[in-house]
Amino acid sequence: MTTRVAAIDCGTNSIRLLVADLPPAGAGPDAPLVDVVRRMTIVRLGEGVDRTGRLSAAAIERTRVALAAYAAEIESLGARRVRMCATSASRDAENAEEFRAMVSATLGVPPEVVTGDEEARLSFTGAVRGLAADARPPYLVVDIGGGSTEFVLGDTTVHGAISVDIGCVRMTERHLRSDPPTAEEIAAAEADVTAVVDRALAAVPGRDAATLVGVAGSVTTVAAIALGLPAYDSERIHRARVSYDEVAKVTADLLGRSVAQRMEIPVMHPGRADVIGAGALVLRIIMERAGMTSMVASEHDILDGIAWSLAETAG
Template identity: 55%
Template sequence: MAEPTAPATIAAIDCGTNTIKLLIGALPEVAVREMRMVRLGQGVDTTGRLADDALARAFAALDEYAALIAEHGVPPERIRFCATSATRDAENAEEFAAGVEQCLGVRPEVIAGDEEAELSFDGAVRNLQASVEAPVLVIDIGGGSTELILGDEAPLATCSMDIGSVRLHERHLRSDPPTAAEVAACVADIETALDEAEALGVEIGSAATVVGTAGTCTTVAAGCLGLSAYDPEAIDQSVISVSDSHAFIDGIVAASVAQRRALGFMHPGRADVIDAGALILDRVLRRTSVYSWIVSEADILDGIAWSVANRSD
């Protein structure tokens, strides 16, 4: 009998509004997981364009990623580069796409919000280690958009909303710390988006299990767990009290950027925009009936990676 074929090594890249993430591995084994804070979506909500300095930061990160991909011998046909909210909205997205292709040898896929949601759900739910009650609501808060996905083994209803930590921070929370009026305007924007999501069939209140993924959720979890430094192993699969989450979010929104940066678990590139992202999480949780939520370190990046692995097999 022939020996089973070893899984092919793949590379997945998730390019969002605030971060660019890389995963390399022969799944389920992961050899490389990297993140760079590049703030690609800097000012996009206002200007409609990717800023020159944001493009420079992104291309510098991709040069590093290209070296890692080459080191692991991943050919272009086993690389998938998915770009999300910032590049969906930018009028000069082709400039970015051309730079990505020159650096990595692949064209970025600017994925629609629905596919972004499905990939986020797959990455987060596939990672769950305990059996959970359905329906499951996955919350993926990005820099430019937030995905809500309700499902069981697969998504049943999804919504990609144009609210995210960078977008809403730049739009509303301009003081340091933000004023009560700024917070109220931000919350009103979030509530409008959530009303629209529910009108599209994502019944937030019906969720029996809530899973939070991506940087805002994992950072809030780190704070609720009282970690002195960011520890992915401690955060992944942790169960966080909803009441503790509300209390932590109230405190982090009221804090100055300097006070947030002083927290050992806070990435310095997230400290200024965590207020808006945390408010999104807060308002979603207030519409649920759960008393706790689960944190997943796996997210859309893992969903992208599995989509390549399944294509390669």
């Protein structure tokens, strides 16, 4: 008997929905989730948070509209349990209670503003289930979000985790303000990101990993570009291995393009074009500083981890 659950991940840049059927009890540790529907909407909840410390009224309203549509779909599909996790932007904002009240009224359940450690654990759980046989543990999972990046080291369990404030929206707003960014802006971003990545890799410790696993939209978009896909294809991207040289080439190309020129790339989501340069830069620097010659892209991430977390409590 399967159980249908709904997971929502509300980050700095996007809000995502997964409705899935959990495997029945006794199905074994390798039994997969069965997707019913996945949705992603760019709402830019964290727009301006790095500068103002507050969620804007416009950003909260964009999120409310997307969440209302998700709530209707959850009800129509008959999910028996719902969990929504809100991450970096709502963790940092002074007016987080306003956001929380909106979610409770719209969805019927309050958001869980998860800690960086919990965010990391959920991302790891979602990312490493069902990896290809050549992806050897220990794994370093990096989840490059809009406001923060999570580093998680583990094998079957998590050994170390840290969340740091170098997401693609935050770095774009802080450093890459020109279109396209100037050499001076890129150098400032590189210095900022490198210092934070070195601190994170020492804390985890990430350089002990055998396999780097990258998750979230910046990583999967870079992978799709490196693969030369004519359109975004989750099945082709999931578990694809991309070399450091390919990531470095894609990063340089993206940073050299204007937003309008990035929009011409077939796999580019319109809501990601202005921040993808920073996201790619974070990925490239992580690979460089960790000494990784390749990374495995995963389409499964914190959203899947949230769904799996409902396995024991659903019913």
